[in-house]
Amino acid sequence: MRLPRRSFLRKAAVAALGFTIIPRHVLGRGFVPPSETLNHVIVGCGGISAMHSEPRMTGKNRIIGICDVDAQRMQAKLERIKTAGGGTPMLAGDFREVIALPDADVVHVCTPPHWHGVIAAMAARRGKAVWCEKPLTRTIGEGIALSRVVQQTGVPFRVNTWFRLNRTNYYGVGPAREIKRVVASGVLGGPLTVRLAPVGGIQWKVNLWTGKPDLKPEPVPAHLNWDMYCGPSPLIPYHPHRCHGSFRGYWNFDQGGLGDMGQHFLDPVQYFLGKDNESPVTVECDAPPQDAMACGVWKTVTMTYKDGTRIILESELAERNPESPFLQGPNGKLFAGMRCNRPELLAKAAEYPLPEYQEDDFDLCAREKRPFGYGVSEAFRSSTLVNLAALSVRLGRQLTFKSDSFVGDDQANQLASPALRGNWAL
Numbered sequence: 001m002r003l004p005r006r007s008f009l010r011k012a013a014v015a016a017l018g019f020t021i022i023p024r025h026v027l028g029r030g031f032v033p034p035s036e037t038l039n040h041v042i043v044g045c046g047g048i049s050a051m052h053s054e055p056r057m058t059g060k061n062r063i064i065g066i067c068d069v070d071a072q073r074m075q076a077k078l079e080r081i082k083t084a085g086g087g088t089p090m091l092a093g094d095f096r097e098v099i100a101l102p103d104a105d106v107v108h109v110c111t112p113p114h115w116h117g118v119i120a121a122m123a124a125r126r127g128k129a130v131w132c133e134k135p136l137t138r139t140i141g142e143g144i145a146l147s148r149v150v151q152q153t154g155v156p157f158r159v160n161t162w163f164r165l166n167r168t169n170y171y172g173v174g175p176a177r178e179i180k181r182v183v184a185s186g187v188l189g190g191p192l193t194v195r196l197a198p199v200g201g202i203q204w205k206v207n208l209w210t211g212k213p214d215l216k217p218e219p220v221p222a223h224l225n226w227d228m229y230c231g232p233s234p235l236i237p238y239h240p241h242r243c244h245g246s247f248r249g250y251w252n253f254d255q256g257g258l259g260d261m262g263q264h265f266l267d268p269v270q271y272f273l274g275k276d277n278e279s280p281v282t283v284e285c286d287a288p289p290q291d292a293m294a295c296g297v298w299k300t301v302t303m304t305y306k307d308g309t310r311i312i313l314e315s316e317l318a319e320r321n322p323e324s325p326f327l328q329g330p331n332g333k334l335f336a337g338m339r340c341n342r343p344e345l346l347a348k349a350a351e352y353p354l355p356e357y358q359e360d361d362f363d364l365c366a367r368e369k370r371p372f373g374y375g376v377s378e379a380f381r382s383s384t385l386v387n388l389a390a391l392s393v394r395l396g397r398q399l400t401f402k403s404d405s406f407v408g409d410d411q412a413n414q415l416a417s418p419a420l421r422g423n424w425a426l
Contacts, residue, residue: 038367041065041089041098043119044110045077046244048133051160052108053077057086061363065090065098069225070244093225099123106366109133112253114233117142120157121149121426129156129366134263136376136383138233138254141417143380143387144404145426150376156365158372159379161264164271165360166373171201173326174338176268177354183272185349188329191308194269195324199336202265204315205257211249211294215239232424236293249295255390256295257315262386266311267378270385272327273309276378280305283388284398286318301389313389391415 038061042053045068053063063081066089068074074091081089092098095115099107099122107123109116109132117137120130130150136159137143150157162168168176182188196202217237220226226238233252236242241249248254255262270276280303287298301313314324325333325341332342340346358373359365365372384404391412392399399406406412420426 036060037062038105038363039064039101039103040106040108041067041101041104042077042108042110043067043095043098044108044112044115044133045070045073046110048160049077049108049110052110052131053081054084056363057081057084062087063089064103065092065101067092067095067098069093069228071223073244093228095119096122099126099128104128106131106363112247113138113255113259114253115231117146117426118232118420118424121146124150124153124155124157127153127155129362129369130158131362132157132159132379134159134161134383135255135259135386136263136379138259138387139416139418140384140387140404142426143383144417147376147380149426156362156369156372157376157379158362158365158374159263159267159383161267161382162360163264164268164374165358170268171265172199172336173334174336176271178338179268179272179327179334180355181352182334182346182349183327184274184355185352187331187345187349188327188334189331190329191305191310192273192327192329193310193312194273194327195312195314196265196269196326197314197318197321197324198316199322203261204313205260206297206315206317209246209248209254209256209260210296211246211251211256211291212241213291213294215241230421232420232422234421250293251295251394252293254295255386256393258301258313258386258390258393262389263379263382266385267374267382269311270378270382271374273305273311275305275309276374276381278305279381279384279401279404280311280388281402282398282400283392285389285392285396287393287396289396290394296393298393301392303385303388311385387416 040056040063042049045066056063063086066074066077106129109119113135116132120132123130137146163170164176166177170176170179218239220238229243236252248256248260283303285298286300290296297317298315299318303311325335327334332340332345334340360373362372399409399412
């Protein structure tokens with residue numbers, strides 16, 4: 001019997017509804033619908049990328065694309081993802097291919113720092129949430145440009161450092177929020193001096209991350225795209241010590257131990273001091289002359305703010321004083337373990353409220369498209385601390401910094417904002 005058209009459409013609609021609404025348990029335990037899946041792409045497959053990829057291979061997360069200029073490293077990452085049951089992501093030697101994937105929600109920038117600005121800015125312009133490795137950028141100029149892009153696009157953004165967040169213990173000194181409360185209470189007086197010396201977990205690794213001057217060029221391995229590795233930085237002759245695990249020792253790509261650990265150590269200090277919206281006005285160092293290409297060692301760096309607040313960095317080569325406090329003001333001193341030479345000051349500080357909670361789940365922020373606990377503006381300021389220290393060491397002199405540029409120092413300004421190679425831009 002032939003059905004009237006209206007009856008047919010009604011029965012077809014009911015049948016279609018029956019096919020589209022299926023109880024989750026019918027699909028099997030652990031099934032996550034696509035609407036609840038967060039899709040990630042990993043740019044850079046070196047050691048640090050494991051911190052980004054390992055927790056996101058299954059469940060409500062999926063890695064849909066990976067990229068590296070070294071085909072061997074990329075293949076090793078692929079095998080790790082497949083072994084973990086994470087499927088088979090797209091492979092690319094050019095990051096632009098993976099960040100262009102329409103289903104990508106989060107772009108993880110796990111490259112050396114000279115690539116951070118370009119990749120993060122391009123991802124942000126495509127509307128992707130960005131999880132960028134530290135330091136934010138290799139130069140101050142790139143940091144300014146990247147901050148502008150992220151603020152204009154409004155995408156969720158974070159740098160991979162977390163020591164300012166909530167209950168995190170800052171390298172044995174104490175919980176971040178409690179240190180912040182001590183400073184904000186004013187019990188130590190001011191101006192304050194913070195000293196980051198090799199005690200507890202603070203190690204600047206100046207000997208580990210020094211480069212080697214006058215290296216003789218070697219043939220580029222077939223599995224490595226060296227031109228793309230150098231990317232927006234000048235193209236220099238290949239040598240295995242200039243890339244992968246030892247790239248931090250070369251100014252083209254990073255800033256030695258300062259680039260490696262600086263934002264971990266300095267971002268929380270900036271937060272403690274309430275300096276998220278300003279930079280020091282002077283920076284000076286005690287360091288031997290530096291090679292033009294290879295990062296060298298240094299002893300101390302001192303950065304001073306307009307109000308007299310100081311941050312002193314002491315490397316493993318500086319004279320040791322185990323009794324030097326972490327934080328010192330006119331009224332007292334704070335040491336590791338939240339020990340104070342005047343305990344009554346800590347009791348007084350405890351009468352003040354703790355700072356507000358900061359959102360520390362970036363995957364949640366990416367899902368809900370809302371800001372992370374600290375954003376690109378704070379990250380830019382703490383990355384600038386790293387850049388300032390590195391420039392003073394590199395040039396071997398005191399620098400005066402105002403309105404995000406150096407006063408009366410063309411060479412410092414050129415190094416702080418060099419032209420990018422070729423057609424690369426932020």
